[in-house]
Amino acid sequence: MRVLSIQSWVAHGHAGNAAAVFPLQRLGIEVIAIHTVLFSNHTGYGDWGGRVFDAAMVGEVMAGVARRGVLPATDALLTGYLGDAAIGAAVLEANAALKAANPRAIWACDPVIGDVGRGVFVRPGIAEFFRDACVPAADIMTPNHFELDLLTGTESRTLAAASAAAASLVGRGPKRLLVTSLTVEGTPEDAVDIAAFGPGEAWRVRTPKLPIVGRGTGDVIAALFLAHTLAGLPLADCLARAVSSLHGILRATIAAGREEMALIAAQDELVSPSQLFTPERIR
Numbered sequence: 001m002r003v004l005s006i007q008s009w010v011a012h013g014h015a016g017n018a019a020a021v022f023p024l025q026r027l028g029i030e031v032i033a034i035h036t037v038l039f040s041n042h043t044g045y046g047d048w049g050g051r052v053f054d055a056a057m058v059g060e061v062m063a064g065v066a067r068r069g070v071l072p073a074t075d076a077l078l079t080g081y082l083g084d085a086a087i088g089a090a091v092l093e094a095n096a097a098l099k100a101a102n103p104r105a106i107w108a109c110d111p112v113i114g115d116v117g118r119g120v121f122v123r124p125g126i127a128e129f130f131r132d133a134c135v136p137a138a139d140i141m142t143p144n145h146f147e148l149d150l151l152t153g154t155e156s157r158t159l160a161a162a163s164a165a166a167a168s169l170v171g172r173g174p175k176r177l178l179v180t181s182l183t184v185e186g187t188p189e190d191a192v193d194i195a196a197f198g199p200g201e202a203w204r205v206r207t208p209k210l211p212i213v214g215r216g217t218g219d220v221i222a223a224l225f226l227a228h229t230l231a232g233l234p235l236a237d238c239l240a241r242a243v244s245s246l247h248g249i250l251r252a253t254i255a256a257g258r259e260e261m262a263l264i265a266a267q268d269e270l271v272s273p274s275q276l277f278t279p280e281r282i283r
Contacts, residue, residue, distance in 0.1 A: 001028065001029045001030065001075050001230055002029065002031070002032065002074045003074070003076045003078050003226065004031075004034070004065070004074050004078070004098060005017055005020055005021060005031055005032065005077075005079075005080075005223075006036060006062075006078070006090075006091055007020065007036055007078070007081050007082075007110070007112075007219070008035065009035040009037065009038050010039050010040065010041050010042055011038070011039070011041070012041040013042055013260040013261075014215075014216040014219075014260060014261045014263050015041075015215060015216035015219055016035070016216070016219055017080075018216070019219035019220045019223070019261070020078060020080070020219050020220065020223035022263060022267070023223045023224055023245075023270050024078075024223050024226075024227055026270045026271060027231075027270060027271065029227055029230070032065055034058060034061050034062060034065070036058060036082050036083045036084075036087050037051065037052045038053070039051075042216060043121070044118075044213070044215050045215075052083035052084050053083065053087075054086070055086040055087045055089060058090040058091075059089075059090040062094045062097070066097055071098050071102060072101045073102070074105060075102070075106070075230055076106045076108060076230060077098050077106075078108045078110075078222065078223060078226055079091050079107070079108070079109050079110065080112050081112040082112070082122070083123070084123055085123060085126045085128075088126070088129040088133060088134075092133060095107050095137060106139035106140065106229075107138045107139050107140070108138070108139065108140035108141075108142070108222065108226040109138035109140065109174075110141075110143075110219065110222040111130035111141060111143050111147050111151065112147075112218070113127045113130060113143075113147045114127075114146055114150070115146050116144075116181070116183070120150070127150060130151065135169060135172050135173050136172055138173060138174050139175050140174055140178070140225070141174040141176075141177050142177075142178040142179075142221070142222040142225060143169075143178075143179060144180045144181040145179060145182045145183055145184075146181070148162065148165055148179050149165065151169060152168055152169055156184065157184060157185055158185050159184045159204075161184070162179065162182060162184055163197070163202055163282065166197040166202065167197065170197055170198065170199060175198060175199065176196065176197070176198050176225075176229065176235060177196065177197040177198070178195075178196050178221070178222070178225050178239065178242075179194065179196075180217075180218055182194060182195050187206075190209050191207065191208060191209055192207050193206050194207075194243050195239075196225075196235050196239035196279075197283075201236075201283060202281070202282045202283035203235060203236045203239050203279040203280065203282060204279065204280050204282050205240055205243045205277045205278075205280070206277075207243060207247050207277055210250050210251065211254065212253060212254055213259075214250070215260065216260075216261060217246060217250070217261070220246055220261070220263070224242035224245055225242045228241050236279040237279075240278065241273065243277055244275060244277050245269050245270050247275065247277070248266060248275060249261055249262060249263060249266045249269050253266070
C-alpha cells in the first residue's frame with residue numbers, strides 16, 4: 001500500500017509530513033512525501049524560520065514522481081497545510097493525475113485553515129480553495145470544529161447542529177468526514193469529542209482532556225484515519241483506533257515531560273493502542 005502526502009514539513013517536532021509520514025510507515029504504508037513548506041517548527045510557537053515553497057516547485061516534484069511510474073500502485077492522496085493558495089492548483093493536478101493512473105485511489109484532505117482561539121491563520125484564498133475546490137472532490141475530509149463551521153457557513157453549538165453541518169458537507173462530496181476538537185453543548189469541560197460521519201451514520205468518541213498543547217495532532221489523526229480506511233475498517237472502528245492511538249501518544253508525551261509529541265518513543269500506540277475507546281453512535 002502506498003500514499004502520496006502533500007503538506008508541510010518542520011525540522012523540529014512533528015507537524016505536517018513530519019507528523020503524518022511516520023505513522024503511515026509504522027502501519028506498513030509506503031509514503032511519497034512532497035513538502036509545501038519548510039519551517040523550523042510548528043507556527044503555533046509564534047516564531048519560526050523557513051519559507052513556503054512556490055507552487056511551480058511542488059508541481060515539478062509531483063511531475064517527477066509521476067514519471068517514475070508509481071502512481072498506478074498508489075492508493076491515496078493525503079493533503080494538509082498548503083502555505084499558499086497557489087499550491088492548490090498543484091494539489092488538484094496531483095489528485096487528477098493519481099486518479100487517472102488509479103481510479104480506485106482516494107483523496108483525504110485535511111483542510112488546515114484555523115482553530116478556535118487563533119481564528120484563520122492561513123494566507124488569503126486558502127479557505128476558499130478548501131471550500132470551493134476540495135469539498136466537492138475529496139473522498140475524506142478531516143476538519144476541526146472551527147473549520148467545519150467555516151466550510152459550511154454555520155455556527156454549530158449543539159450536537160444536532162454540528163451533525164447537520166457535517167451531513168451537509170458529506171452531501172457535497174466527501175464519503176467520510178472526521179471532525180476533531182468538537183465542542184458543543186453537553187461536551188464536558190474535562191473531555192474532548194471527536195466524531196466521524198458518513199452517509200447515514202455518525203459516531204462519537206469522547207476522551208479525557210489532557211494538559212498538553214496539541215501541535216501537529218490533527219496531522220497525526222488524519223493520517224491514522226486514512227490508514228485505517230485503506231485497511232477496510234468500518235467508519236466507527238477507524239474513528240476509535242485513530243483517536244485511541246493519538247490519545248496514547250499524548251499520554252506518553254506528558255509522562256515523558258516533553259513539549260513535542262513522543263511520536264517515535266510511543267510508536268507502539270500507533271499499531272496497538274494501550275487503551276481502546278468505544279465509539280458511540282449518534283446517528
